[in-house]
Amino acid sequence: MGNCGGRSAKCTNFSSPFASKTSLHGSDTSNSAASSKASNTIFSSFGSFKSDASLPSSSLKLFTLNDLKVATKNFRSDSYLGEGGFGIVFKGWIDENSHAPTKPGVGIVVAIKKLKRESFQGHKEWLAEVTYLGQLHHKNLVKLIGYCSESDGKLLVYEYMQRGSLENHLFRRGAQPIPWATRDFNAKLSDFGLARNGPTGDKTHVSTRVVGTRGYAAPEYLATGHLSVKSDIYSFGVVLLELLSGRRALEYQVGEIGDTLVDWAKPFLDDRKKILRIMDTRLEGKYSKKGAQAIASLALQCLHTDPRNRPNMNEVLSTLEELRLPSKEPSLPGIRL
The missing domain is CATH 1.10.510.10 (Transferase(Phosphotransferase) domain 1)
Structure with missing residues (x-):
């Protein structure tokens, strides 16, 4: 779906070919x-951002790869949430104020997207996410908390949507209507x-x-x-x-x-x-x-x-x-x- 539609009257329109x-x-x-x-x-467009040097200097938290390994128990299988074209999504825990990694059950839950190493398109999508959501803050947008940009790790850290996706609730086999x-x-x-x-x-x-x-x-x-x-x-x-x-x-x-x-x-x-x-x-x-x-x-x-x-x-x-x-x-x- 596109980025338009909805509830609040003070949000910005994007032209987004059904990406959101x-x-x-x-x-x-x-x-x-x-x-x-x-x-x-x-x-x-993210096309104008040529390198990580252009990432927005916003309130986004810059995580290290080790931070996110701690937050997800080293990306263990029991932290696994799902997978898409971008990569795999894991559940993690961080401190609500400092955003430092914590033990499971301590602090707040976050969703951590880990880019597939072989995905070139995934890198462009990763950069677009950081670029857009690093500048945009609105109650109608899932909050991007921070990112990791290391040679062997490109990750994004979001607020955790505990009920999952509307798609799953509407279309998942066996789901309650x-x-x-x-x-x-x-x-x-x-x-x-x-x-x-x-x-x-x-x-x-x-x-x-x-x-x-x-x-x-x-x-x-x-x-x-x-x-x-x-x-x-x-x-x-x-x-x-x-x-x-x-x-x-x-x-x-x-x-x-x-x-x-x-x-x-x-x-x-x-x-x-x-x-x-x-x-x-x-x-x-x-x-x-x-x-x-x-x-x-x-x-x-x-x-x-x-x-x-x-x-x-x-x-x-x-x-x-x-x-x-x-x-x-x-x-x-x-x-x-």
């Missing part, structure tokens, strides 16, 4: 997050490794090699490589459909790729009576019908073929805030989207 992931943080608006939005300010009220919770974005600089001045778009997760890409971006803020609006529309339907953006059949979620859902979105056909059956009808119809209508606007007819993020935010009612569900701290 999201993390639910619960109903407390002080933990608010979803996708970023609002102003048209665009930060520069997320209640309707919870799907209205706020979320935090993570993973800016594929972020790109957006248009500045009078420019309406930037041109890039098409990258990102299939199923979320706006049609004009796929056709031309032209990336704009409205490309991210489209991607957020896909996320709204995932929340409504409980289906993946791109379904995989045995031996082939199935239809996109957008292709499947669009015929139902402009008819209020048909909208309920796309709803996640695991909800067993326990959701606000009017709320579902309103969100489906918003998703349809975000997915408009002509990017000029898509709403801006302030408009999306306003609509979602009108729909969002105080939840009686227990707080759900920490889910990565």
Whole structure:
């Protein structure tokens, strides 16, 4: 998904070809997050950062490799959290104030990404993460605490999202379905490794090699490589459909790729009576019908073929805030989207 979409009105828009992931943080608006939005300010691309010497001199903690070995019990298997294209993610412990490594159970939990040594693209993503999140601080973004940059170790240290990812909660086999009220919770974005600089001045778009997760890409971006803020609006529309339907953006059949979620859902979105056909059956009808119809209508606007007819993020935010009612569900701290 892109970097736009969501809850807070004072966040910055990035043009990010569906690189970010999201993390639910619960109903407390002080933990608010979803996708970023609002102003048209665009930060520069990581392409302009040529070496580690250009890393931002921000409040990020510079860890040594030995620090992170201590924090993860030398990256032992019982500290393992998961693995992606970037590398392996481990659970670690650090002191809340000094950020010095501590023993398990002492201090605060962090998530530590360890770059695969053989991954060239991983290094670029590592540098992009440090560059962007070293400059950006917002309640809708997963916090980057620090990094390690040694010849035999490139690592990133993040706040730990204890509930995992929205993707896992929606799509993991055997997972309990997320209640309707919870799907209205706020979320935090993570993973800016594929972020790109957006248009500045009078420019309406930037041109890039098409990258990102299939199923979320706006049609004009796929056709031309032209990336704009409205490309991210489209991607957020896909996320709204995932929340409504409980289906993946791109379904995989045995031996082939199935239809996109957008292709499947669009015929139902402009008819209020048909909208309920796309709803996640695991909800067993326990959701606000009017709320579902309103969100489906918003998703349809975000997915408009002509990017000029898509709403801006302030408009999306306003609509979602009108729909969002105080939840009686227990707080759900920490889910990565």
